[in-house]
Amino acid sequence: MKKKFLTNLSALEEKTPTHFVVNYLDLVAIRYGEEVSVLYGRCLHRGALMSDGHIEGEDIICGLHGWDYRYKTGVSAYNNNEVLHKFSSWIEENKVFIDLLEIEDYLKKHPQPFQRNEYLGVYADTHAEPLKNSIRFIVFIAY
Numbered sequence: 795m796k797k798k799f800l801t802n803l804s805a806l807e808e809k810t811p812t813h814f815v816v817n818y819l820d821l822v823a824i825r826y827g828e829e830v831s832v833l834y835g836r837c838l839h840r841g842a843l844m845s846d847g848h849i850e851g852e853d854i855i856c857g858l859h860g861w862d863y864r865y866k867t868g869v870s871a872y873n874n875n876e877v878l879h880k881f882s883s884w885i886e887e888n889k890v891f892i893d894l895l896e897i898e899d900y901l902k903k904h905p906q907p908f909q910r911n912e913y914l915g916v917y918a919d920t921h922a923e924p925l926k927n928s929i930r931f932i933v934f935i936a937y
Contacts, residue, residue, distance in 0.1 A: 795882075798894040803885055806830065809865075811854055813845030816897050818906060820845075821881065823890065824854060824865040830890050832883040833868045834900075837861050838876050841907075 798816060806812055806825035813835060814821040820835030822844040833854070835844050842858035849855070853862040853871055863870050868878035879900060882893040 796894040797891040798897070800832070800883070800890045800892050803828070803830065803888045803890055806890070809849040811845045811847055811849065813843060816892065816894070817901060818908075818910070819897055819901055820906075820908075821892075822854065823883075824849065826865070828885070830883055830885065831865050831868075832881045832890075832892055833863070833865070833878040834881075836878075838878065844878070 800814055800816070800821075800823065801812075803825065806823060808825055808827075810824070812823045812825075814823060814832075820843060821832055822835040823830055823832045833844065836842065837844055837847075837856040837858065839856065839859055839861045842856050844854055844856060844863075846857040847855045848857065849865060850862075852864055852866065854865040855862050861870065861876070862872055863876070863878045868880040870876035881900070882896055884891055
């Protein structure tokens with residue numbers, strides 16, 4: 795294990811999604827009491843940043859289309875087959891750490907499609923659907 799300092803526990807607001815980037819991987823951290831959950835920071839639906847969402851009960855809700863995930867486990871309450879990866883994290887002397895080797899392994903299996911320096915960068919839709927003919931026609935008429 796290779797630990798990486800993420801933040802001080804006291805810097806995290808209670809049940810407020812907080813964005814972090816480690817090795818170009820987006821993460822979301824949620825503090826609940828004296829514990830912290832660190833999840834993959836992108837919604838599995840369209841790739842929105844989960845830190846732009848909010849906490850509702852036991853769920854982190856995506857701010858774009860409302861997809862839900864349990865913040866303690868990453869499992870969707872609506873569809874248990876949808877799971878945000880939960881990374882190993884722990885607290886030592888008010889400091890939150892994560893396992894850097896786990897991050898590196900995750901990135902090997904799941905290379906990130908975001909080109910941070912390009913147009914839309916971190917806000918690019920990773921699951922964009924092709925325009926349907928009717929939408930394409932409306933877009934053409936609008937111009």
